Amino acid sequence: MITAWLVSIGILVFQRDLGTSILFFGLFIVIIYVATSRISWVVIGVALILGGGFLASRFFSHVAFRLDSWWNAFTPEVFDRSRAAVDRSSRASSAWPTAASEAQGSDKAGRIWCRSPTAT
Numbered sequence: 001m002i003t004a005w006l007v008s009i010g011i012l013v014f015q016r017d018l019g020t021s022i023l024f025f026g027l028f029i030v031i032i033y034v035a036t037s038r039i040s041w042v043v044i045g046v047a048l049i050l051g052g053g054f055l056a057s058r059f060f061s062h063v064a065f066r067l068d069s070w071w072n073a074f075t076p077e078v079f080d081r082s083r084a085a086v087d088r089s090s091r092a093s094s095a096w097p098t099a100a101s102e103a104q105g106s107d108k109a110g111r112i113w114c115r116s117p118t119a120t
Contacts, residue, residue, distance in 0.1 A: 004028040
């Protein structure tokens with residue numbers, strides 16, 4: 001149980017992905033419960049998830065930001081901060097193809113990124 005918990009915390013720390021971490025450990029708890037039919041494993045697992053989440057929110061700002069976004073989603077300052085993060089993310093993901101098209105010429109970049117047949 002502790003090994004799976006440490007692996008899920010490692011996913012949280014190194015990949016910065018809260019959802020995958022919780023999903024991985026939650027699936028492990030379900031498998032243990034189905035195999036043993038002991039509710040105590042579920043209680044221990046939930047306690048480990050809550051404890052790890054609390055500690056992670058204190059030590060890692062990305063976890064604190066995610067939890068704050070979940071708990072206070074409609075608070076104006078949290079909503080605006082989350083929206084700004086999404087805007088930055090979408091601009092960053094669209095900047096790479098744009099930069100490539102400017103560097104290689106728009107006609108050549110269009111063929112590289114589009115990969116669809118063009119009329120001649």
